[in-house]
Amino acid sequence: MFKILKKEKLAPLVFGFEIEAPEIARKAKPGQFVVLRIDELGERIPLTIYDFNEKNSSISLIFQEVGKTTRQLASLSRGDFIGDVVGPLGKPSEIKNFGTVVCVAGGVGAAVIFPIARALKKAGNRVITILGARNKELLILEKELSSISDDFFITTDDGSKGKCGVCTDILEGLIEGGQEINRVIAVGPAIMMKFVCETTRPHGIKMIVSLNSIMVDGTGMCGSCRVTVGGETKFCCVDGPEFDGHLVDFDELMNRQKMYLEEENTSLKEHEAKELKKGKCGCKRDK
Ligand SMILES: Cc1cc2nc3c(=O)[nH]c(=O)nc-3n(C[C@H](O)[C@H](O)[C@H](O)COP(=O)(O)OP(=O)(O)OC[C@H]3O[C@@H](n4cnc5c(N)ncnc54)[C@H](O)[C@@H]3O)c2cc1C
Ligand code: FES
CATH class of the missing domain: 2.40.30.10 (Translation factors)
Incomplete structure (x- = not known):
């Protein structure tokens, strides 16, 4: 316990x-x-x-x-x-002095990127962090991330804080402005990681993503976290969760993430019904 x-x-x-x-x-x-x-x-x-x-x-x-x-x-x-x-x-992140590393975090991806960015900073890298969320209420770890970053940017989809737009707008600006970038690490929703990879691909910038595939045992036994990387089958829990983003089949990842949507909804509804019975659920969201 x-x-x-x-x-x-x-x-x-x-x-x-x-x-x-x-x-x-x-x-x-x-x-x-x-x-x-x-x-x-x-x-x-x-x-x-x-x-x-x-x-x-x-x-x-x-x-x-x-x-x-x-x-x-x-x-x-x-x-x-x-x-x-x-x-x-999972395998630990590769921590070395790469030079300048851009860490891109979407939503709760900030929690994944923080320990990596902190270790990269400690290893002597120049760390640029881009933190994005749908709106300012959803931004987390702003203080923590900015304290370990040499440059720190915020984007919100609705413009309620930082630059109005998405993380890739800032990344594109940095690349086009001539900023030397030795590595980009992105963590967040699969669609956001896919677009970050498409931004770095034409410039040949090394790209790492941390994948959030469905996992059950976490030890390579069940196969639920299967992803395709460079045409090969990998298990996110033991081979990852970090992979070369330019090699990941994101469309397959996104399809597999939706595999249990019906069961997940049923399970949530059953849980809410039980909680309501016990008089516990204060949830006012649409069911
Ligand atoms: C390596 C890894 C690290 C993660 N770290 C974090 C983190 O630090 N903070 C955080 O908020 N989330 C993290 N996630 C995602 C988190 O595991 C899911 O949000 C959680 O499992 C949802 O469970 P649920 O029952 O509340 O929701 P459900 O209703 O069951 O599912 C909601 C969505 O969450 C995802 N999901 C559901 N079950 C799993 C599962 N067993 N494994 C992975 N994804 C699942 C699916 O995309 C699903 O559609 C991580 C995922 C991975 C693979
Ligand atoms: S979670 Fe079962 S093989 Fe990875």
Whole structure:
């Protein structure tokens, strides 16, 4: 059992947890993730290790409430326990002094990019960060990311903060302005990563993406996280989650992400019905 030491609300549907997990905290590296299960009847979901503190024997996770399990997770409080947390899983990010690295984060992708950007900065890179969200309410980790970046840009789709537009507008501006860029790392919705890759491809800039495919066991056994990279089948949980973005078949990834949409909706509705029965669900969203 893994105790929640701290809970924080970072945006309307985004929460941060600090969890007691000494073994994971001791081994975790930037870019790795855990697979957790709230209780023995729960489904397994992967979440990135946002931070790890060996001294406190704890790891931090940041998650967005998007469906049944993340909603259930958000209903837990400080002092509650999570049944299983397995990790660290996945290959750590490649951290070296590459020169100038542009980190592009969309929405909750900021939680994935932060430990990577921080390690890259520590390794001597010039770090440029572009943080994008639909609107200013959905921007997270602004202070944390700007504190470890040499240059920091914000974009919002509705213009409520930073530049009105999408992350690729800033990236295009940097490339066209002659900024030397040795590597770009993008984390966010698959469609955003696809467009970042299309922006860097004509310029031959090394491009890394962290893929959010559906995962179950997280250890290469079930095949649910299968992705095609450079025409080869890879398992995101053991071969990734980071890959050369120019080689990823994003259309296949996006199709596979929708594979269980019907089951996910049913599961969320059943969960809401149970919570309503218990008089717990304060959700006012359209069903
Ligand atoms: C390596 C990795 C790291 C991730 N890190 C984070 C993170 O740090 N913070 C965060 O908010 N989200 C992260 N995600 C996404 C997160 O796992 C999903 O949002 C979560 O599983 C949704 O579960 P749900 O039951 O609440 O929603 P559901 O209603 O079940 O699903 C909503 C959507 O989430 C995705 N999803 C559902 N189940 C899974 C699953 N088992 N594995 C992967 N995706 C799934 C699908 O696209 C689905 O359509 C990560 C995903 C991967 C693969
Ligand atoms: S999650 Fe099962 S093989 Fe990757």
